[in-house]
Amino acid sequence: MTFTVPTPLEAEIDELITHYPQKRSASLMLLHALQEHFGWISKEAMEWTAAKLGLQPINVYELVTFYPMFRQEPLGKTHIKVCRTLSCALAGSADVRKHFCDKLGLDAHAHVPQTTPDGKFTVEFVECLASCGTAPVVLVNETLHEKVGTAQAAEIIAQGR
Amino acid sequence: MPQEFRLILKNVDQAGYTSDMECYLRHGGYEALKKVLALAPKDLPDGKKMSPQEQVREDVKASGLRGRGGAGFSCGLKWSLVDRRSGKPIYLICNADESEPGTFKDRQIMHKDPHQLIEGMILSCWANDVKLAYLYIRGEMPEGARILNRALKEARAKGFLGKNILGSGYDLEIHVHRGAGAYICGEETGLIESLEGKRPYPRIKPPYFPAVLGLYQCPTIVNNVETLCHVKHIVNMGSAEYAKLGTPNNTGTRIVSLSGDVKRPGYFEIEVGKVTLGELINHDNFGQGLRDGRKLKAVIPGGSSAKVLKAGEVFKLNRKGADGQMAKVDVPLLDLPYDFDSLQQAGTMSGSSAVIVMDDSRDIVDCLANVSEFYAHESCGQCTPCREGSLWMSKALHRMTHGEGRKADADYLVKIASNIQGRTICAFGEACAWPVLSFVSKFRDEFEAKGAADEARTKVAGQSPEIKAAASTHR
Ligand SMILES: Cc1cc2nc3c(=O)[nH]c(=O)nc-3n(C[C@H](O)[C@H](O)[C@H](O)COP(=O)(O)O)c2cc1C
Numbered sequence: 001m002t003f004t005v006p007t008p009l010e011a012e013i014d015e016l017i018t019h020y021p022q023k024r025s026a027s028l029m030l031l032h033a034l035q036e037h038f039g040w041i042s043k044e045a046m047e048w049t050a051a052k053l054g055l056q057p058i059n060v061y062e063l064v065t066f067y068p069m070f071r072q073e074p075l076g077k078t079h080i081k082v083c084r085t086l087s088c089a090l091a092g093s094a095d096v097r098k099h100f101c102d103k104l105g106l107d108a109h110a111h112v113p114q115t116t117p118d119g120k121f122t123v124e125f126v127e128c129l130a131s132c133g134t135a136p137v138v139l140v141n142e143t144l145h146e147k148v149g150t151a152q153a154a155e156i157i158a159q160g161r
Numbered sequence: 162m163p164q165e166f167r168l169i170l171k172n173v174d175q176a177g178y179t180s181d182m183e184c185y186l187r188h189g190g191y192e193a194l195k196k197v198l199a200l201a202p203k204d205l206p207d208g209k210k211m212s213p214q215e216q217v218r219e220d221v222k223a224s225g226l227r228g229r230g231g232a233g234f235s236c237g238l239k240w241s242l243v244d245r246r247s248g249k250p251i252y253l254i255c256n257a258d259e260s261e262p263g264t265f266k267d268r269q270i271m272h273k274d275p276h277q278l279i280e281g282m283i284l285s286c287w288a289n290d291v292k293l294a295y296l297y298i299r300g301e302m303p304e305g306a307r308i309l310n311r312a313l314k315e316a317r318a319k320g321f322l323g324k325n326i327l328g329s330g331y332d333l334e335i336h337v338h339r340g341a342g343a344y345i346c347g348e349e350t351g352l353i354e355s356l357e358g359k360r361p362y363p364r365i366k367p368p369y370f371p372a373v374l375g376l377y378q379c380p381t382i383v384n385n386v387e388t389l390c391h392v393k394h395i396v397n398m399g400s401a402e403y404a405k406l407g408t409p410n411n412t413g414t415r416i417v418s419l420s421g422d423v424k425r426p427g428y429f430e431i432e433v434g435k436v437t438l439g440e441l442i443n444h445d446n447f448g449q450g451l452r453d454g455r456k457l458k459a460v461i462p463g464g465s466s467a468k469v470l471k472a473g474e475v476f477k478l479n480r481k482g483a484d485g486q487m488a489k490v491d492v493p494l495l496d497l498p499y500d501f502d503s504l505q506q507a508g509t510m511s512g513s514s515a516v517i518v519m520d521d522s523r524d525i526v527d528c529l530a531n532v533s534e535f536y537a538h539e540s541c542g543q544c545t546p547c548r549e550g551s552l553w554m555s556k557a558l559h560r561m562t563h564g565e566g567r568k569a570d571a572d573y574l575v576k577i578a579s580n581i582q583g584r585t586i587c588a589f590g591e592a593c594a595w596p597v598l599s600f601v602s603k604f605r606d607e608f609e610a611k612g613a614a615d616e617a618r619t620k621v622a623g624q625s626p627e628i629k630a631a632a633s634t635h636r
Pocket residue numbers: 227228229230231232233234236239256257258259260261344345346347348349350383384385386388389587588589592
C-alpha cells in the first residue's frame with residue numbers, strides 16, 4: 001500500500017512549516033496532524049515526515065518512540081485515558097480504570113494501553129492531566145471528563161459502542 | 162477574613178464572560194498594549210534617554226514579579242540577563258506545558274481568558290524586542306490549543322499581532338506549538354529542544370542558559386503562562402501599585418491549585434503571603450476543610466516535586482520582631498503564609514503553587530509510590546543517576562505496596578535519592594529525589610513498620626506463591 005497524504009492535509013502541513021525559521025521544528029506538529037488524520041503513525045508516515053522536513057527517518061523515529069502521545073499502531077476509536085497521578089489516585093482513579101477494563105473485557109493489570117478486539121476502545125493510564133481539582137479525570141479522545149464515576153463511565157462506553 | 166483576590170482570574174467564571182475578542186475588549190482588553198505603544202522615551206538625569214521598552218522592563222523589575230512556573234525567579238532579572246548585543250534575534254516562549262502533578266491553573270487562563278495571556282505575551286515580546294514567539298502547550302490540551310489559535314487569529318485581525326502592530330511599526334508573530342505528553346518538556350531547556358523538533362533532552366547549564374543560548378542558540382526568554390499575564394497588570398497598574406499586592410519580596414497575586422482530600426478542591430487566587438496554608442485547606446472561602454471525621458496527615462505544598470510537610474510540624478522562620486530586628490520564630494504548619502520565602506524557609510517550596518492534601522485515611526507508602534511512579538515514567542534518561550535511580554525507587558516502592566517490603570527499604574530509598582540530587586543535568590533529579598527524601602524522613606516509622614510486617618509475614622509463610630507471582634508480574 002502506498003502512503004498518500006490528501007491535498008488539504010498537505011496544505012495544512014505546508015502552512016505549519018512556515019511557522020518556524022527551521023523546518024525541523026515543525027516535526028511534532030506534523031506528527032500530530034498525521035496522527036489526527038490516520039489515527040496512528042506508520043513507518044511510511046515517519047518516512048514521509050522526514051522527507052518533507054529534509055531529515056533522516058531516524059530523526060522522526062526517535063520522536064515517535066519518545067513522546068508518549070504518538071502511536072505506532074492503530075488504537076481504539078474511543079481512546080480512554082484515565083489519569084493515574086496522585087490527586088486522581090486519591091479520588092479513586094484506579095477503580096475508574098478497572099471499571100472501564102472490566103466492562104470492556106480488558107486486562108486491568110496490564111501497564112500498556114489495552115485495545116478491545118473490535119477496535120472500538122483503548123483504555124490506558126496516563127499521567128496528570130492538569131485538572132486535579134476535578135479528580136478523577138478521564139480524557140476521551142479530545143474531551144475531558146471530570147469527577148468521573150461509574151455512571152459517567154457507562155455513558156462514555158455507551159457513546160463509543 | 163482570608164479571601165481570594167482575583168486579578169488574573171477577575172473575569173474568569175463570571176456570568177457571560179467568554180473567551181472571544183469582543184468580550185475581552187469590553188472588559189478593557191488590549192488597553193495595556195495601546196498604553197505602552199504610546200509611551201515616549203523618558204529623559205534621564207544624565208541627559209540620556211530611556212526607551213519605552215526599557216521603561217517597561219524596569220517596571221517589571223520594580224514590581225518584584227517572580228516566576229509562577231516553579232522556580233520563583235525574578236522575572237525582571239531574567240529579562241535583564243537576555244543577551245541584547247549578540248545581534249541574533251531574541252525569542253520568547255510561553256511555557257504552557259502545565260504538567261507538574263497537582264497543577265491546573267494555566268488551564269483556566271488558556272481556556273477561559275486566552276486574550277489575557279496573548280496580551281501579556283505581546284507586551285513581554287514588545288518590551289524585549291522579540292519578533293517571533295511560541296506558545297508551547299502540552300499535547301493533552303487539544304481544546305486549549307484550538308482556543309488559543311482562534312484567539313491569535315482574532316488578535317491578528319484586529320491588528321494587535323502581525324506586521325506593524327496598531328501602526329507602531331512593531332512586528333510580532335506568535336504560534337501555538339503542541340507538546341506530545343512528556344513532562345520533561347516543562348523544563349525550559351527540554352522545552353527548547355522539543356521546540357527545535359528533537360527529543361526534549363534538557364541542556365546543561367552553563368553554558369546553555371536560555372537568555373544567552375536558547376532556541377536555535379539565540380537569546381530566549383521562557384516564562385510561565387501566569388507570569389506573562391501578570392505583566393499586563395503591572396503595565397496597567399504601574400509597578401508601585403502592583404507591588405502593594407502581596408507581601409514584601411513576594412508581591413502580587415498567585416493562583417493556587419488545591420486538590421486531594423479537601424471538601425472543596427479548586428483554584429484560588431490569593432495575594433501572595435496573605436493567606437496561610439491552613440486557611441487554604443480549612444477556611445470556608447477555600448478548601449472548606451477535610452472530609453467529615455478525617456484529620457490532616459500530610460500536605461505537598463508546591464506540586465509533587467516539592468518536599469512533603471507533615472501535620473503538626475513546626476518551622477523556624479525569620480520574622481521581623483516589634484523591635485525591627487530579625488528573629489527566628491516558631492510557625493506551625495497551618496500558619497505558614499503561602500508565599501515563596503516562607504515555604505522555602507520551611508524546607509520545601511511553593512513550586513507551581515499546587516497544594517495536594519492527604520488525610521489520615523491515606524497510606525503514606527502508597528502515596529509516595531504513586532508519585533515515584535510518575536518520575537520513573539517521566540525521566541528523560543540522559544543522566545544515569547536519574548534514569549536508573551528513579552526506576553529503582555519506584556520498583557522498591559511498588560514492591561512495598563505489594564506486600565514485599567523490607568525494613569531496610571527506608572534506608573535504601575534514602576540512599577538512592579541522595580545519590581541522584583545534585584548529580585544530574587536538570588532539576589528533575591531533585592524533583593524525583595525530594596519527595597522520596599521527605600516522605601521517608603518524615604514518615605519513617607510507617608515505612609519501617611510496613612517493611613517489618615511484610616518481612617515477618619514472609620518468614621512465617623516461607624516464600625509464598627502469591628508473593629512470587631506478584632514479583633514476576635512486576636514490570
Ligand atoms: C522537571 C521540570 C518540569 C517543569 N515543568 C514546568 C511546567 O510544566 N510549566 C512551567 O511553567 N514551568 C515548568 N518548569 C519550570 C521551567 O523550567 C521554567 O523555570 C519556567 O517555565 C520559567 O518561567 P517563570 O520564570 O515564569 O516561572 C519545570 C521545571 C522542571 C525542572
